[in-house]
Amino acid sequence: MPSFVLEPDRALPFPADQRRVAREVYDQVKDLPLICMHGHVEPEVFAEDRAFADPAQLLIVPDHYVFRMLASQGVEPARLGVPRRDGGPSETDSRTIWRTFCASWKLFRGTPSRYWLEHELVEVFGVDQVPSAETADAIYDAVAACVADPGFRPRALLDRFRIEVISTTDAATSPLEQHARLAADGLGDRVLPTFRPDALAYLDRPTWRADVAALAEVSGVDTGSYDGFLEALRARRAAFVEAGALATDHGHLRAGTEPMEPATARALYTRVLDGGAASGAEVEAFAANLLFRMAEMSCEDGLVMQIHPGVLRDHSSSVFAAYGADKGYDIPVATEMTAALRPLLDRFGTDPRFRVILFTVDETVYSRELAPIAGTYPSVRLGAPWWFLDSPEGMRRFFETAVETAGFYNLSGFVDDTRAFASIPARHDLYRRVTAGFLARLVLEHRLSLDEAVETAADLAYHLPKQSYARR
Amino acid sequence: MPSFVLEPDRALPFPADQRRVAREVYDQVKDLPLICMHGHVEPEVFAEDRAFADPAQLLIVPDHYVFRMLASQGVEPARLGVPRRDGGPSETDSRTIWRTFCASWKLFRGTPSRYWLEHELVEVFGVDQVPSAETADAIYDAVAACVADPGFRPRALLDRFRIEVISTTDAATSPLEQHARLAADGLGDRVLPTFRPDALAYLDRPTWRADVAALAEVSGVDTGSYDGFLEALRARRAAFVEAGALATDHGHLRAGTEPMEPATARALYTRVLDGGAASGAEVEAFAANLLFRMAEMSCEDGLVMQIHPGVLRDHSSSVFAAYGADKGYDIPVATEMTAALRPLLDRFGTDPRFRVILFTVDETVYSRELAPIAGTYPSVRLGAPWWFLDSPEGMRRFFETAVETAGFYNLSGFVDDTRAFASIPARHDLYRRVTAGFLARLVLEHRLSLDEAVETAADLAYHLPKQSYARR
């Protein structure tokens, strides 16, 4: 049986001289604390601090990277326990789910999921067998035993993982109750909310009117008018700041930021709130306007803005009907940034009160648009390789295409983005290894000294994320 | 005089440790049979099994990779024997053509054509001199001697090349006579037709009405109405299945797949058939509709669908006027896939009866669109690097950008696409070498074990193409 160990030099480059330098760099940064300013772990996880249910519920069911790969080979998500919202059956036996996953281990070859899962299984849960149909039960038992241990509860893992600070993602309408509880427990500086108003940005969402009503409710501001709507958003931002938030997050389809004339926005808002329809162009214009208004408010309250554009959500309507959102059927589209961001950057891009971090899953814009933008506008930081690009090859290409124009110091440093809490250390570790590999190349090509490489690696892993997300 | 040999380690990576691992992987797969499910060798070649005319007619005149490179330096295609359809003169002396080619050997530096031609000349024809003005005649004589040998006839080469199965490309209106002859000769399982209805897809082709008439003729179905047109296509597909076809092939400009309302399609079809004009938008809509209908029929008859979009054909109207189609003036365009394929995937992408293989010459869509699509839709396989990308660097980038998201097992494995029969082994060999190099890197970075790498290489070279093209 093949051994299941984490090679100390995994994901470091070769040949031997590059590996040696990369190792020197990596060793200096591997133990730095983790700054986790963007993620989708639910605040309840930390507020309630309950034990995770079982291996499948911890590692498979909430991780769309995992179940999408099996789905792509014909294993329906329901067979992996992904709950259906259409009333159809879904596997409930976690051991069965786990066996299905282990039997498909081969499918993850060459993917970052494989790297993360290996790291989690070996490093976090002490597994020493390669997943397979034969080893599934033994591994299940080993992970289940860990999960039952109080040392593996979420708050304990915050320490074990050396997480200095972690942000959750919270709807603008969230009352932030869990964060209040965390603050009461002394975790208010360690688990922070992030303000995400996306549900309110798109006028054609079936839930838009309900969300506008909820916004009024939670803010105590009448949202019957566009001005009231903006005022209520401003009030919620203040509440988030009060609760420790450092940032807002915006997951639009396009990066458009053109402001609307207030009169036009008022009329459109009122029409839709009254039950009228908005055209596709109006929907997009309103969303773009919201980004502009959010930037305006960031200048006032100092929240760092994060823009994550370019993903067409719920590409398969049948999968969406069966399972709902975030089920692996979100597909990127080409993302124009230069013209789209111009209104926002032209107005706020040189304002010292403003900071925006730009992400993309369209890597063609790194060298063409994002690096030139980040390399000149003082308000802009270029976010870390995101989602599908949070991978060894994706990160390498990011450094190769972005750094020459943006430099290292206009990057945000590493930002992980995951729903899978246990994968966080693996993701940071991988980034530190790939960073070390890239920097080692610069050293060996005499483009950087070793001392500079070590300092830069530490900046990317720790100091830059901390600085980039400091409230202005 | 420099020696002309094939280095055993050509196209394998260095440094030495990577080359050693790559060599180990390559050695395990280099002798696997060839699966050639997409190509443009004419069925007559195998049906008639005549000797090739001479070196120029075998290696230069039919290969647009070769004559386009000389054209780009001012050598008109006619000087290389490419026939003119405008009545202008074209070189007919094959030895003269061959001399012009050999004198321009330098132009192929750094191109895959150079790799293929070296492989063909040395490995297939036993040439041992580097092509040049001085060596042209000697090489011509050596190749001519081979070509005259019965052991170099097409059917003999099928064996010599270890081709297990090869597909031709056949118009929907083809009566498949050559394939009938091949079946009679016991080659029906080895040389297969592929159903290509492109001539019928674009309403503005000058030949469209004639092709619709030919379709009626060959199918025996009245194509006077849109419904009859679809019925005739269905009948031809059945005839192709009967003749051993496994797949259809679609070379559209755009990847649009939006179905038309049947009433709209009927009216448009009738109007154009009656001599009316279609707008540009209507032409495109009808082509998109045809892709949707073909997918619908694939669910019925199990033919695997291949989509090859994104090439603007006959970019130079003067070259087209002089020489006709496929003369090196086909230039790729940016290809949007996420939105364009949505109607088709939304309807058939999770249907177990359906299989589609997607190709592109716009490599920006690998990481942005195609890998995310192939990495979640069970019906989709991502085709091999195609056309200009069927090259060492193109393949390497393909693996680096597609595998992390799609995994290896949502790839089609290698699919060659050539008119130049003698280049087929070279193309497969190059793919196996580049694959081995990529896998060796994963092994050395501890991202894959050597055993896994060997198994994956064999899957990519042989098993995946076979599985991907298995009729559903």
Place this chain on the structure above:
Amino acid sequence: MPSFVLEPDRALPFPADQRRVAREVYDQVKDLPLICMHGHVEPEVFAEDRAFADPAQLLIVPDHYVFRMLASQGVEPARLGVPRRDGGPSETDSRTIWRTFCASWKLFRGTPSRYWLEHELVEVFGVDQVPSAETADAIYDAVAACVADPGFRPRALLDRFRIEVISTTDAATSPLEQHARLAADGLGDRVLPTFRPDALAYLDRPTWRADVAALAEVSGVDTGSYDGFLEALRARRAAFVEAGALATDHGHLRAGTEPMEPATARALYTRVLDGGAASGAEVEAFAANLLFRMAEMSCEDGLVMQIHPGVLRDHSSSVFAAYGADKGYDIPVATEMTAALRPLLDRFGTDPRFRVILFTVDETVYSRELAPIAGTYPSVRLGAPWWFLDSPEGMRRFFETAVETAGFYNLSGFVDDTRAFASIPARHDLYRRVTAGFLARLVLEHRLSLDEAVETAADLAYHLPKQSYARR
């Protein structure tokens, strides 16, 4: 204190065997003369041959690569001495500017500016200390001492830099007085003008009418009509040819080349000249038409055409208002070439009298559009990696993505593009190193012999630029 030396192997690849081969190739080309056919050094510099003012005025103030990087970290351009046109204050003390720059040396890590500046400081000015707040004054003094030396005057540097020929960029309306003076001094064959009619191409430029008037003035041709306008352009081109020009240069936003109907163009020209407005579409159509007409004239007078499309100029209106053009706020956009260039290439692309060199800052078009176009149209050469892409990684990607389809001999070879005169040798040196590294890889993968690699490197560095810019 860290030593500040130029490592002999800088920017050469490793491992050792690749470096050894790269070194062999590089050594054969490193001393070839420089062909500098595209740049923005002012002709006055050579005509007047005055000493440069001081280190800051030589190396920082005119170099937007340098001051944009500091601007991106919040150091306003005015603090670096960039003059304001809005009347605001700007630092005038060059030593202060120099200190600010040296204290920010860290920001240039990983950028080509770092490589160029190191080369300039060490090789040209003999500096031996790493720039920092502590070393700023000593370095300033060292560079200032050089600058005061007659051996560092512009004409002397032409020799020291081994510049065989250098082109300036001159408005179509330039009277070419400086070039006349250069010719009188025997430098007419060494410092050449380039014809740049961009100011006349865009009907919506505030200065358009004034430029049309200036065109009439300098050409002596009445520009009151569109036909007169074309005639005046033709006259200026003749004057440029007379003054030694080999090329024209066109920096359009889009690559569109569709000709307008003369009647339409006439009416539009007259309307705008008479003070009327042009729509956005008309402005773009007129600019596209101008490219077509310039190609037409190139067939007559043999000037090589250069097209540099795809940059949205002056992205920040506030920076433009404060500082004017070319201040680091020019951001690339996605650039469609296949359809846009079709009218021009269809008409002139196979004409032996015509030569066009195509540049891009959208590197996605290399493998998708530009290499296929350059690899078939005899009139086309693919320009060198431009602007943000004139960097180690940018050049490497260029070779990896363009050469397999275009070959080496459809490339222009190296073309530098700089306002910073003293950086020219560094840029050519870097290109020669990166070229050597790429070719060494081909040698080690047995895709090219060492002799071929050496010849190709010399062609790319020297012979191809000379041939590409030879008047037809």
